[in-house]
Amino acid sequence: MMRDVAIIGIGVTKFGELWDKSFRNLMAEAGSKALFDSGISGSELDALYVGSMSTGRFIGQEHIGALVADWSGFAHMHIPAIRVESACASGGLAVRQGYFSVASGMNDVVVVGGVEKMTDVVGDEATDTLATGLDQEWEAFFGATFPGIYAMIATRHMYDYGTTREQLAKVAVKNHANGALNPYAQFKRAIPLEKVLNSPMTAYPLTMLDCSPVSDGAAAVVLCAADKAKNYTDKPVKIIGTGQASDTLALHGRREICTFDSTVYAGKKAYEQAKLQPKDIDVAEVHDCFTIAEILAIEDLGFVKKGEGGKAIDEKITTLDGKTPVNTSGGLKAKGHPVGATGVAQIAEIVMQLRGDAGERQVKDAKIGLTHNVGAVGASCVVHILEAI
Amino acid sequence: MADGAVPRFWREIPQRYNLIGNQCGSCSKIYFPPRESCPYCRRKSMGKMKVLKLKGQGEVLTYSIIYNAPEHFERQTPYPIAIIKLDEGPKVTAQIVDCKLDDVKIGMRVQSTFRKIHEDGYIGAIYYGYKFKPIEVK
Numbered sequence: 001m002m003r004d005v006a007i008i009g010i011g012v013t014k015f016g017e018l019w020d021k022s023f024r025n026l027m028a029e030a031g032s033k034a035l036f037d038s039g040i041s042g043s044e045l046d047a048l049y050v051g052s053m054s055t056g057r058f059i060g061q062e063h064i065g066a067l068v069a070d071w072s073g074f075a076h077m078h079i080p081a082i083r084v085e086s087a088c089a090s091g092g093l094a095v096r097q098g099y100f101s102v103a104s105g106m107n108d109v110v111v112v113g114g115v116e117k118m119t120d121v122v123g124d125e126a127t128d129t130l131a132t133g134l135d136q137e138w139e140a141f142f143g144a145t146f147p148g149i150y151a152m153i154a155t156r157h158m159y160d161y162g163t164t165r166e167q168l169a170k171v172a173v174k175n176h177a178n179g180a181l182n183p184y185a186q187f188k189r190a191i192p193l194e195k196v197l198n199s200p201m202t203a204y205p206l207t208m209l210d211c212s213p214v215s216d217g218a219a220a221v222v223l224c225a226a227d228k229a230k231n232y233t234d235k236p237v238k239i240i241g242t243g244q245a246s247d248t249l250a251l252h253g254r255r256e257i258c259t260f261d262s263t264v265y266a267g268k269k270a271y272e273q274a275k276l277q278p279k280d281i282d283v284a285e286v287h288d289c290f291t292i293a294e295i296l297a298i299e300d301l302g303f304v305k306k307g308e309g310g311k312a313i314d315e316k317i318t319t320l321d322g323k324t325p326v327n328t329s330g331g332l333k334a335k336g337h338p339v340g341a342t343g344v345a346q347i348a349e350i351v352m353q354l355r356g357d358a359g360e361r362q363v364k365d366a367k368i369g370l371t372h373n374v375g376a377v378g379a380s381c382v383v384h385i386l387e388a389i
Numbered sequence: 390m391a392d393g394a395v396p397r398f399w400r401e402i403p404q405r406y407n408l409i410g411n412q413c414g415s416c417s418k419i420y421f422p423p424r425e426s427c428p429y430c431r432r433k434s435m436g437k438m439k440v441l442k443l444k445g446q447g448e449v450l451t452y453s454i455i456y457n458a459p460e461h462f463e464r465q466t467p468y469p470i471a472i473i474k475l476d477e478g479p480k481v482t483a484q485i486v487d488c489k490l491d492d493v494k495i496g497m498r499v500q501s502t503f504r505k506i507h508e509d510g511y512i513g514a515i516y517y518g519y520k521f522k523p524i525e526v527k
Binding site: 123124127128131137138139140141142143144145147148149151152153154155156159200201202203204205206250251252253257 | 506518
């Protein structure tokens with residue numbers, strides 16, 4: 001029998017181009033903040049999980065589980081340390097693995113981190129490394145880029161559903177407005193629509209400001225058996241649903257260009273476990289690595305019908321005071337996207353919202369929140385549903 | 390996506406030069422690039438996958454124009470990239486050539502053509518493969 005799992009602590013670093021911080025500094029900072037927030041002592045930890053996409057290329061270092069355990073001060077305790085990789089969904093997947101280990105009864109308390117240090121490489125290396133989440137032999141070899149593949153989804157979405165360049169750009173405008181209210185965000189400033197539309201073209205129809213940035217950062221959460229959570233905190237948040245799904249690595253292998261079936265299936269599993277429907281979600285953090293990705297996400301998660309994601313932006317359904325506020329943190333777009341950290345930082349943002357600790361960007365009466373973390377162009381997806389208890 | 394050992398590229402020559410795919414002997418579904426087994430028939434397809442050369446004709450399902458490209462493709466920017474649905478069924482990602490940027494459209498008919506894809510600098514290997522060009526409609 002699986003048992004319930006609660007989040008009892010969270011910690012995030014500032015996201016951005018953090019030249020004075022190393023990979024290990026960042027992870028240790030987020031981890032110690034999470035442990036401090038949870039009130040547990042290090043000796044109570046049963047295991048450590050860490051999500052990161054490509055440390056081999058970003059900092060020339062593998063063996064990340066042991067490294068993070070060591071620099072977080074746990075080497076002498078010899079706790080199991082596990083690194084999890086699923087491209088940009090590495091963080092969300094690490095949380096899911098930590099969840100399983102507690103739900104199974106094997107562990108009582110685990111810490112889950114997510115981290116990426118992307119600015120220690122120069123030139124095109126960061127974007128080339130992100131592109132390793134694509135099919136290298138049958139997409140990237142022929143000249144397809146990471147923004148280019150998402151751009152092809154946007155072109156088809158515009159063709160099938162009449163979605164406009166302006167609607168795409170409004171996703172960036174909304175998320176920057178939210179980011180301006182988040183002290184941890186990389187871009188803490190609102191931007192006007194014209195600026196997004198007139199920024200240099202990266203891959204038609206996406207401009208530079210339709211894309212999330214290259215970032216450094218880390219996030220961590222502490223998971224605990226739900227029946228023990230109140231021993232540590234007055235405001236535990238329960239994980240009431242988790243889902244994960246995969247799809248073809250190459251976009252061209254899919255049934256449909258404008259749907260991520262991995263999101264649909266991961267969402268379905270999470271909704272079923274939580275016994276909830278999309279309309280029950282009060283606040284969501286979705287994977288907006290590009291503006292079109294947020295439009296796809298709100299459709300595939302069932303917040304709006306397929307094809308109506310663009311219209312939803314016009315109708316302000318997803319703004320802070322809308323029916324389903326999306327990416328209150330600023331999203332990957334404005335908060336920043338240190339890839340391995342993203343999925344864990346999404347959980348941290350929803351926990352802040354459900355605790356009522358989100359300050360200026362607080363969603364009123366938020367009780368149930370959802371996180372949606374995508375690997376590359378939808379070849380993997382992790383969805384979690386959280387509830388304040 | 391370069392600077393690798395030559396066999397990594399050499400072993401893909403049949404697919405990239407001549408669009409060699411394969412067909413499941415059980416359900417007749419066609420795959421490109423060729424697969425070890427049919428994902429739908431699985432064990433029933435083992436040992437029954439038949440080599441099949443694709444004609445290289447198809448239709449553009451979607452496209453983008455790439456302005457920011459990795460180093461190996463920088464000199465080609467801006468260039469169109471597309472997903473093409475081949476007439477036999479499989480879909481591929483490839484560049485569109487011999488066509489003005491403004492003329493690339495969803496639904497346009499295209500034919501594969503053998504071209505240089507990129508190279509490892511001045512002294513490295515040159516990589517070839519398929520790109521697609523418009524089919525003249527009379």
